[in-house]
Amino acid sequence: xxxxxxxxxxxxxxxxxxxxxxxxxxTAFRDINPQAPTHILIIPNKIxxxxxxxxxADEQVLGxxxxxxxxxxxxxxxxxxxxxxxxxxxxxxxxxxxxxxMHLFGGRPLGPMLAx
Numbered sequence: 001x002x003x004x005x006x007x008x009x010x011x012x013x014x015x016x017x018x019x020x021x022x023x024x025x026x027t028a029f030r031d032i033n034p035q036a037p038t039h040i041l042i043i044p045n046k047i048x049x050x051x052x053x054x055x056x057a058d059e060q061v062l063g064x065x066x067x068x069x070x071x072x073x074x075x076x077x078x079x080x081x082x083x084x085x086x087x088x089x090x091x092x093x094x095x096x097x098x099x100x101x102m103h104l105f106g107g108r109p110l111g112p113m114l115a116x
Contacts, residue, residue: 005099007043021072025064028072028104037107038076038083042069048100051089069104078106084113 009015011027018030020040031039044061048054054062066085073079083106088095 003047003049003098005047005097007041007097007099007101008047011043011045020075021068023068025061026068028068031103035103036105036110038078038105040072040076040104042072042102042104044100049098050095050100051087051093054100065102069102072104073106076106082106084110 006015007027010017010019010029011022013019019027020030021028021042024045026042026044028040028042031041042065044058044065046058046061048058048061069085070079073083083104086103086105087100088103
């Protein structure tokens, strides 16, 4: 069983968050340290530590994360001009919380994908 994470506590509403979406499969909330005007994290309610831990049984939840990201982007008014979704994996990928999560960024031009 994967270890408990701060995101698990947010899912269960034990820690306050600015939640924008929740269903039986995923939870989405505003990042506490936003890197863009809109910066929302979309997480599976099931703990999957990293992208490398995803298996075939997780395909439906990952697809649902993407459709929820699109729904939220439209609701937040960032879909028209564009947005970015990002999943970091482990230390070199910049992952800080070991509970898979997708970042949804928008609200301004986001610039190049990676620092050169």
